[in-house]
Amino acid sequence: MSRSSLxxxxxxxxVVSAGIAAVVGTLTAGSSSPPPFTRSIPATRPEIHAIxxxxxxxxxxxxxxRRPGDSFATLHAGAGPLGSNPSLARSVAVPAGALxxxxxxxxxxxxxxxxxxxxxxxxxxxxxxxxQQAIGGALIVGLRPTGALHGGRPTAPPRISSQFIxxxxxxxxxxxxxxxxxxxxxxxxxxxxxxATTTFAPKTISFRLPGRGATTYxxx
Amino acid sequence: xxxxxxxAGALVGFLVASQHASATxxxxxxxxxxxxxxxxxPAHNLTADLVYDDTGSGSWxxxxxxDRYGNGVSPGWACGGGQTEECYPGWQxxxxxxYNASPYWLYMNGTEVxxxxxx
Numbered sequence: 001m002s003r004s005s006l007x008x009x010x011x012x013x014x015v016v017s018a019g020i021a022a023v024v025g026t027l028t029a030g031s032s033s034p035p036p037f038t039r040s041i042p043a044t045r046p047e048i049h050a051i052x053x054x055x056x057x058x059x060x061x062x063x064x065x066r067r068p069g070d071s072f073a074t075l076h077a078g079a080g081p082l083g084s085n086p087s088l089a090r091s092v093a094v095p096a097g098a099l100x101x102x103x104x105x106x107x108x109x110x111x112x113x114x115x116x117x118x119x120x121x122x123x124x125x126x127x128x129x130x131x132q133q134a135i136g137g138a139l140i141v142g143l144r145p146t147g148a149l150h151g152g153r154p155t156a157p158p159r160i161s162s163q164f165i166x167x168x169x170x171x172x173x174x175x176x177x178x179x180x181x182x183x184x185x186x187x188x189x190x191x192x193x194x195x196a197t198t199t200f201a202p203k204t205i206s207f208r209l210p211g212r213g214a215t216t217y218x219x220x
Numbered sequence: 221x222x223x224x225x226x227x228a229g230a231l232v233g234f235l236v237a238s239q240h241a242s243a244t245x246x247x248x249x250x251x252x253x254x255x256x257x258x259x260x261x262p263a264h265n266l267t268a269d270l271v272y273d274d275t276g277s278g279s280w281x282x283x284x285x286x287d288r289y290g291n292g293v294s295p296g297w298a299c300g301g302g303q304t305e306e307c308y309p310g311w312q313x314x315x316x317x318x319y320n321a322s323p324y325w326l327y328m329n330g331t332e333v334x335x336x337x338x339x
Contacts, residue, residue, distance in 0.1 A: 075307045076267065076337020086339050099295045116339075121294035123285075124307045124339065133301075138278070142299040142321075146284055146292030157282050157297035157319055164295075220280045220299035220321060 045083035045110035055113055058135045058170040061090045061106050061192040072103055072118060081126050083110030094196035099143045099164035101125070104194065106168060115141060115168060137209060140167040142202070142220030165205065165219060166196040172210035178219070179204045244335035253320040253328045261316040261332050263288070268333035269316035270305045278302040279322035283330065285314040307338040 056063050070091045080086060089105040101117035107126075108114075114128040129139040143164040144157040165178060169190055179185045181201040188195045202219035209215050249259035261269075271283040282299040283306060284292045293314065298304055299321050308314065318330040 074339030075309055076339055078337070078339060080339050081305050101295075119295050122309055123293060125298045126305045126307065126338070127298075127300040128303070128305075129301065133278075138301060140301065141304075142280075142282075143295055144282070144297040144299065146296040157284075157299065157321065218280070220282075220301070 044079075047079035047083045048085050048088070048108060048110050051088055051108045052111075052131060054131050054135070055108055059106070059113070059168070059193050060171050061092060061194070062088075062108060064090065066090065070105070072105055072116070075122070075124055080107060080116065081109065081114060082112045082128050084108065084112070084114045084116075084126075084128070086116075089116065090192075092192045092194045094166060094194065095198065097164055097198040099145065099162070099198065100196070101166075104166065104196070106193070113139060113168065115139060115166065117141070117166075134168055135170050136212075137167065137169045137173065137207060137215055138217060140165070140205060140217060140220060160201045162198055162200050163202060163219075164196070164198050165202055166194065167205065168193055169195065169207060170209065173207050176205055176207040178202050179206070245331055245333040248316065248330045248332060249318055250329040251327065252325050253318075254325050255320055255323050257320045259318055259328075259330070260286075261318075261330050263313050263315050264332050264334040265310055265312065266308045266314040266316065266332055266334055267310040267337045268305060268307050268331075269314075270303065270331040270333070271316075271318040272303050272329050272331070273301075273322070274327045274329055276302075277322075277324075277326070279320075279324060279326055281326065281328060282319040282321045284317050284319075286317060288313055305338065310334070310337060 051062050070089055084107045089107040091105045094104045101119050103118040105116045107116050112128040112130050113134040114126050117125045127141045173190055175187050175189050176195045177185050177187050178199050181203040188197045204216050206216040248261035269283055269285050271281045273279045273281050278301045280299055282297045284297045286292050316330050316332050320326045
């Protein structure tokens, strides 16, 4: 047998056996076809095991020692988004309200900082920003009611409604001002780097960042 | 040698097949959404639902999950900059909804996760 003929046979065996195994494997994986997906969820970052110095330097809440109340029961085991580590979380009390979380935690992540909220219904909500964005006060969350059902699903989140606004600001920011869409403004005191309030139709959130001056973000 | 090649081929085929079988998420509503645009995903026993502003602008995007009756899962719409994520226990059939809360058109997508939990 010539060398080229042997190589051809080898390749043929490889291709055929791979094809058979793929077909058998797919058939035995389940009767339903795999769901379509065109991209993967964002690459999971390695879970961190220490708070980044930049985050400790700007957020007193992450410098304080952990307390028993900082631990939270997770819905599922493992790291959170972007390599966040629940065992490094610090909890902060927030005002009660219909939209307010039962527990709010500041959770350091890999190059990011996250806010994690646990609700009475048992679901948790995560919002993360890069460390630099968080230092700039850009880690803001807005929670809105679902409103009435329309066509079997909730209507779009109503902007003109009561909302629960919560955000993280760096050390040195003692209060934020929330301006409403219909005029008026209210001041919210910052505690443990967190401001949180229920407010009606918020339009902007303003505060003074140490060394950077007045900063304003549109409300979510 | 042919036996070794056959085994190698079988391994490759198994890996290809198992890659599909282990899929635990699906993307939905990939595309441009106008300001105020809303889009609904398929039903799964959700463990997580994510929404992204794929333009990278960090604009406000919102998400909520609804049950089979169309009721939003408490507390309602959650809105954040660029990307948000909600985690669910995984025992309930839910659909994810995404919403463009920015004043601009955004290229968005939602991701439903249903076999892989988040804390």
